[in-house]
Every structure is written in C-alpha cells, then in structure tokens.
Amino acid sequence: MSGWRIPSVLWQAKLLLRERLTVGGIAVDATVGNGHDTLFLAENVGETGRVFGFDIQKEALESAEARLHDAGLLSRVTLFHEGHERLSEVLLPEVKGQIQAVTFNLGYLPGGDKQIVTRPDTTLLALQSAYDWLAPGGLIAAVLYSGHPGGKQEANEVLDWAKRLNQKHTQVLWYQFLNQQNDPPTLLAISK
Numbered sequence: 001m002s003g004w005r006i007p008s009v010l011w012q013a014k015l016l017l018r019e020r021l022t023v024g025g026i027a028v029d030a031t032v033g034n035g036h037d038t039l040f041l042a043e044n045v046g047e048t049g050r051v052f053g054f055d056i057q058k059e060a061l062e063s064a065e066a067r068l069h070d071a072g073l074l075s076r077v078t079l080f081h082e083g084h085e086r087l088s089e090v091l092l093p094e095v096k097g098q099i100q101a102v103t104f105n106l107g108y109l110p111g112g113d114k115q116i117v118t119r120p121d122t123t124l125l126a127l128q129s130a131y132d133w134l135a136p137g138g139l140i141a142a143v144l145y146s147g148h149p150g151g152k153q154e155a156n157e158v159l160d161w162a163k164r165l166n167q168k169h170t171q172v173l174w175y176q177f178l179n180q181q182n183d184p185p186t187l188l189a190i191s192k
C-alpha cells in the first residue's frame with residue numbers, strides 16, 4: 001500500500017471543525033469525556049474564545065479538567081456537569097446564534113463504565129438545540145458508534161433526523177469507510 005491514506009473519521013472531523021473556528025469564537029463539546037475534543041476546540045478558539053463542555057459523568061469532567069489544566073487552556077473552557085439535552089437552558093441566551101462548532105462523540109467513555117452511553121432521545125434533543133444555536137456558517141461534527149448495545153439504533157435515529165434538515169440552508173454529510181470491519185465509527189457533519 002502507498003503512503004496515502006484517506007483521513008480517519010476523527011481526523012476528518014478535526015479538519016472540518018478547524019475550518020469553521022476562528023480566534024475569539026465560541027464552540028461546544030457536547031460529550032466532553034476525557035476532554036480530547038474539548039482541548040482541540042480550546043486550542044482553535046484562541047485566548048479570547050470560549051468553549052462550553054457538557055458531560056453527565058463527574059469523573060469524565062475531572063479527567064478533562066486535568067488535561068485542559070496541563071495544556072494551560074482551562075481558562076478558555078466552561079465545563080457543565082449537565083446532560084447536553086439541557087444546552088438551551090444552560091448556555092446564556094446571548095450565545096444563541098454565535099456558536100461556530102459543536103462536537104458530539106457518542107457512545108461510552110473509553111476506559112469508563114460502558115453502561116453509561118449516550119441515548120437517542122437525549123442525543124436528538126441536544127442535536128436539535130445545537131443546530132438551533134449554531135451561527136450561520138457553523139458546523140456540527142458528530143461521531144457515531146454502532147458497535148455497542150443501542151449504538152446502531154442511536155446512529156440510525158440521528159441519521160434519520162439529519163436527513164430531514166432542509167437542503168436549502170443546510171449541508172449534511174455522512175463520512176464512513178465501507179470496507180472496515182467491526183462497526184467502525186462514522187462521521188456526520190452538518191453545516192448551517
């Protein structure tokens with residue numbers, strides 16, 4: 001095989017997100033987990049930007065906080081111990097219409113309790129709020145997993161929701177490797 005590789009799902013998500021983020025911008029990590037995506041967003045909004053992160057697991061938020069602290073970027077981030085479905089109640093109203101990018105990384109926390117997973121009903125509420133709160137030109141990147149119990153159902157419900165977004169003002173992309181085995185993750189990107 002040559003050295004050329006098509007970007008992985010996680011890398012492609014970063015490429016798309018990076019294009020939309022500017023210094024001073026606002027971003028949301030809807031599933032903070034260990035904070036890898038939160039850190040990426042914080043790096044890309046610069047010193048004057050703001051990242052809001054949500055997770056229902058305290059241990060995840062503590063791990064993310066340590067990562068952000070070590071990188072010297074914690075001051076750019078506000079972490080909420082709240083479900084992402086409460087986005088519109090938790091964020092200040094002035095943030096509405098200003099969010100450049102939102103990440104979702106569905107499923108369970110790597111290295112954590114595999115019983116604690118994102119769920120279709122709350123994920124769909126959060127995606128709709130995230131979409132409603134995006135700035136014009138904003139992007140949602142959602143990494144979907146179907147290998148764990150309930151994952152396929154969740155991914156299908158998310159894709160059904162996304163397919164119904166009006167093509168007049170929204171682009172919806174589904175990025176996946178068709179020949180990878182063992183239910184590889186896929187990327188849903190929504191550009192408003």
Ligand SMILES: C[S@@+](CC[C@H](N)C(=O)[O-])C[C@H]1O[C@@H](n2cnc3c(N)ncnc32)[C@H](O)[C@@H]1O
Pocket residue numbers: 030031032033034035036037038054055056057060082083084085105106107108109110116117118119122
């Ligand atoms: C795949 S992990 C995220 C990994 C993360 N991107 C990272 O860099 O480590 C999914 C996370 O979603 C969280 N989660 C589950 N339900 C949630 C909800 N309703 N709102 C916010 N986070 C939720 C889980 O606790 C878990 O930490």
